[in-house]
Amino acid sequence: MHFSLLYVSEKPNKWVEDACQSYLKRMPASFGYTQTRLTPVKRTKNTHVETVREQEWQLIREKIPKQALLILLDERGRQYSSENFSQQIDRWQHNGQDVVFLIAGADGVNAEHRKQANALLALSQLTLPHEMARLFLTEQLYRGWSILNNYPYHRI
Numbered sequence: 728m729h730f731s732l733l734y735v736s737e738k739p740n741k742w743v744e745d746a747c748q749s750y751l752k753r754m755p756a757s758f759g760y761t762q763t764r765l766t767p768v769k770r771t772k773n774t775h776v777e778t779v780r781e782q783e784w785q786l787i788r789e790k791i792p793k794q795a796l797l798i799l800l801d802e803r804g805r806q807y808s809s810e811n812f813s814q815q816i817d818r819w820q821h822n823g824q825d826v827v828f829l830i831a832g833a834d835g836v837n838a839e840h841r842k843q844a845n846a847l848l849a850l851s852q853l854t855l856p857h858e859m860a861r862l863f864l865t866e867q868l869y870r871g872w873s874i875l876n877n878y879p880y881h882r883i
Contacts, residue, residue, distance in 0.1 A: 729759040729825045730816075730868060733790050734861050735767050735783055735832035743858040750869040758872050762861070763790060767832045776834050783832045784840050795825040796845045799836065800860055804847030809881060813871035828864060830857050 747762065754760055768774075768782040791797055796819070807815060819826050828848070831840075841847070850863045873880035 732762045732828045734830040750865045795827045799844035801847040804849035813874035816871040
């Protein structure tokens with residue numbers, strides 16, 4: 728069972744990389760969480776949004792293991808409290824199926840691709856920049872692990 732994040736992004740800012748690495752270093756290897764950056768499709772002023780979405784979706788699909796659950800980060804998705812998210816992490820772990828979180832490119836995904844996701848996850852009702860969404864997800868996975876393991880990180 729493995730958690731991973733696929734994200735479509737230009738080269739990330741150093742501060743985001745440093746912050747994500749800080750949480751990744753805290754997670755035990757047994758938790759199994761990795762992040763993979765996919766370079767966005769090059770566009771010109773004449774490139775249609777749907778063409779970009781389709782090309783990026785092909786890049787994304789190549790990276791998703793066949794039997795993995797795909798969780799698309801989307802503002803229309805389900806929102807969790809940190810405690811409820813930790814319970815969802817526990818269910819995923821007991822299910823034993825790999826879980827892939829996806830932050831799509833700047834143009835998002837089309838309705839057909841959205842339907843291919845097993846679930847939609849909203850980190851907030853606020854619109855977040857992609858880099859912040861990546862950092863928030865990484866922190867919440869760490870927080871969820873700490874709740875499940877009674878580690879003194881999450882406090883009410």
